[in-house]
Amino acid sequence: MGKYLTEGQLQSFRDDGFLVVPNFVSDQHCLQLRERAMKLAELHVPSPEEATVFTADGKPQHTSDDYFLTSGEQIRCFFEKDAFDEDGNLRAEPHLALNKLGHAMHDLDPVFDSFSRTPELAAVASDIGMRDPVLLQSMYIFKQPHIGGEVTCHTDHTYLWTEPQSVVGFWFAIDDATNENGCMWALPGGHRLPVRSRSRLNESRTATVMDVLDPEPYPLDNLQCLEAKRGTLVLLDGAVPHLSAANTSDKPRHAYTIHAIDGAARYPDDNWLQRPTLPLRGFSLN
């Protein structure tokens, strides 16, 4: 028995590389975060020139954009590809056209900060063997009705590389996530496969490039559907392949995700996410 998780849950996480923990956060806290995210979306709307669009595979369309590459220590807004009409005008109000907010709400906004740093989260991190967990990035994912794009199969280690590999995803359903509105899917045991690609900054640090370590695509036939009611925590080993489908329904699927790494692991300076002025902090409030 861990501090929060049962032995059975820990075994499941070790076996599968992911774990669904229902009722981890109260509805009230989820709704408070949801309201705050909508507010931040209004407050941080970028100018049309700055706006970065996320393509279907979850990559920014303009990876060279300073706006994206410096977002590791900011609160920035990223739009859905279908948020714009043929003339480049937003089809809806900005906060209804966003793909996500990223990537430092957990450090810069008090509501996100306290949601991200609870004793329960510290206990879970300790249960799964994280010795010095530090919160590297946060994303608030809107998965808007009709326009919420798919996130293709990837591992988080690909984007947040540490040596040794240490990233863990703490994903929270802020709305009910169902097969209909684009819930997450993951490959049971997929964390034991070698990670197949690494995204890093190019030499001039103006764009990201993908190093393909193994061109074989991940086997997708045995994916497990991770439907999750509001307040559910989904833990994801950094090496487990996961994805989510587009939201073609009329229901939003808001989610919040934190990626934590081991503070003792090496964090290469060619990772896209750099925080030169904002020190990393752990889960506990002190």
Ligand SMILES: O=C(O)CCC(=O)C(=O)O
């Ligand atoms: O919420 C989603 O649809 C994708 C999230 C994801 O891939 C992640 O948190 O690593």
